[in-house]
Amino acid sequence: MSGAVKHEQWSSRWGFLMAAIGGAVGLGNIWKFPYMTGENGGGAFVIVYIAAVLLVAIPILIAELQLGKRGHKDIISGTRNVAVAAGKSKYWGIIGWLGMLAAFFVLTYYSVIAGQVIDYFFQTGTGAFSGMTPDEARAQFDNVEASPWRMMIGHSVIMLITIAIVARGIQNGIEKAAKIMMPAFFVMLMGMFFYAMVVGDFARGFEYMFTFDFSKVTPEIVLRAIGQAFFSIGIGFGYMLAFGSYLKDDISIPRTSVIISLTDAGVALIAGMVIFPLVFAFGMEPGEGPDLIFRILPMVFSQMNLGTIVGSVFFLLLTFAALSSAIAILQPAVSYLEESWGLSVKKAAVMAGGAAWFLGIGSVLSFSLWKGYYPLSFIKTFETSTVMDVVDFITANYMMLVGGILITVFVGWSFKPGWAESEFKGENPVLFTIWLWLARVFAPAAVAIALYVQLTASELDCEAENLTPEEIAQCLETEQNQSS
Numbered sequence: 001m002s003g004a005v006k007h008e009q010w011s012s013r014w015g016f017l018m019a020a021i022g023g024a025v026g027l028g029n030i031w032k033f034p035y036m037t038g039e040n041g042g043g044a045f046v047i048v049y050i051a052a053v054l055l056v057a058i059p060i061l062i063a064e065l066q067l068g069k070r071g072h073k074d075i076i077s078g079t080r081n082v083a084v085a086a087g088k089s090k091y092w093g094i095i096g097w098l099g100m101l102a103a104f105f106v107l108t109y110y111s112v113i114a115g116q117v118i119d120y121f122f123q124t125g126t127g128a129f130s131g132m133t134p135d136e137a138r139a140q141f142d143n144v145e146a147s148p149w150r151m152m153i154g155h156s157v158i159m160l161i162t163i164a165i166v167a168r169g170i171q172n173g174i175e176k177a178a179k180i181m182m183p184a185f186f187v188m189l190m191g192m193f194f195y196a197m198v199v200g201d202f203a204r205g206f207e208y209m210f211t212f213d214f215s216k217v218t219p220e221i222v223l224r225a226i227g228q229a230f231f232s233i234g235i236g237f238g239y240m241l242a243f244g245s246y247l248k249d250d251i252s253i254p255r256t257s258v259i260i261s262l263t264d265a266g267v268a269l270i271a272g273m274v275i276f277p278l279v280f281a282f283g284m285e286p287g288e289g290p291d292l293i294f295r296i297l298p299m300v301f302s303q304m305n306l307g308t309i310v311g312s313v314f315f316l317l318l319t320f321a322a323l324s325s326a327i328a329i330l331q332p333a334v335s336y337l338e339e340s341w342g343l344s345v346k347k348a349a350v351m352a353g354g355a356a357w358f359l360g361i362g363s364v365l366s367f368s369l370w371k372g373y374y375p376l377s378f379i380k381t382f383e384t385s386t387v388m389d390v391v392d393f394i395t396a397n398y399m400m401l402v403g404g405i406l407i408t409v410f411v412g413w414s415f416k417p418g419w420a421e422s423e424f425k426g427e428n429p430v431l432f433t434i435w436l437w438l439a440r441v442f443a444p445a446a447v448a449i450a451l452y453v454q455l456t457a458s459e460l461d462c463e464a465e466n467l468t469p470e471e472i473a474q475c476l477e478t479e480q481n482q483s484s
Helices: 013-024 027-039 043-071 075-085 090-125 134-146 148-166 170-199 202-210 219-233 239-245 253-281 291-303 307-340 345-365 387-414 429-455 469-483
Strands: none
Touching (some): 013 170, 013 239, 013 253, 027 307, 043 075, 043 219, 043 239, 043 253, 075 090, 075 239, 090 148, 090 291, 090 307, 090 345, 148 170, 148 307, 170 307, 202 253, 219 253, 219 387, 239 307, 253 291, 345 387
């Protein structure tokens, strides 16, 4: 039954690049990267992040796209078939399962955050933040999170749009949407960049982003930078495996991997150079954690000339980034249902997307009715973790890292001789040698160390110095629970 399903291909290299860059460029670049930079020493974090992209993320992305391309089916069947063809165990198919499940569970909460973004787009456009004080801006965000129905509406809108696009297939759905959204996204991003140069404290923002004080580089910052590179580019989430399976033979995987990764990192850096100059110009602090986008920037926009328009553009480009990633994240599960279960692409999109929407209700309620519900409180690591916190932690800190290690080890060590090298045809032979060493040794070792640290992490030391705002909040919440 599954053999009758035709496996599509991208119509062009441009279409693939737009879709892959759209999948990579998401909330991790514009929402997460700036606050991670603010929390981890500014330029010190940036330089380690760039090194992580070059030495860890790009080698693994090259391996992931190769594996997907050679499998040329849904990521579970494709990975299993490649393993058998290479004379290895069919159980290497676990790579596909890990990627698909990680992507699926990430989508259940990613769409909730994306729903907040689209809510803020409409609020900003109607001038709801005009003249707000910092305390009022924070209170407004608290009100949004405290309303399960409002959060549910945003979550549902994002999922409906995502399902509708993915249900149209690769060329007519994902590729067409990416060709519209991503050029518009880049135009808006560069417009915001030039606006920040004129209105913001650009010199201070630049100094903050690109003054490299290596004394601030700690093992924790290195591990966070590796994790951010993974999360931002989308390695180990299955959709790059899926996207690779739709590649034509004439598309160079090494070149496109470099383009995707450097574009993704460039967007993160430009986003920082949009946000930090504006934050500094209006007297705010960069180390505000996740609050930076939703509690600080709306207040900044309310104080500037044309703030309603500028704020609307910012949250619209953030919405495009969120949607392009949500579309990519849903595709692995849809492809699996389509090719292994024999469902039509429309039915597969509705089934996978509907399931993600339903499970996402747990993340919606984590901000309000279930805010004090900790489902795994009997485990020390998750003692004060909500439903959304648990899903986020397991997918981003365990499943993603394990998937990245397995992909690079399998491609680097278990591919038949000549398989990987053939993808570097026409390139300098030295590049293949460098990639092979990074893929076989350095990249998996770096990720394995990050995973080991996660697995052996001790209880948070609330007496330690330089705690992040998130860690301070966790300590206060733990202390409150213990006293009640």
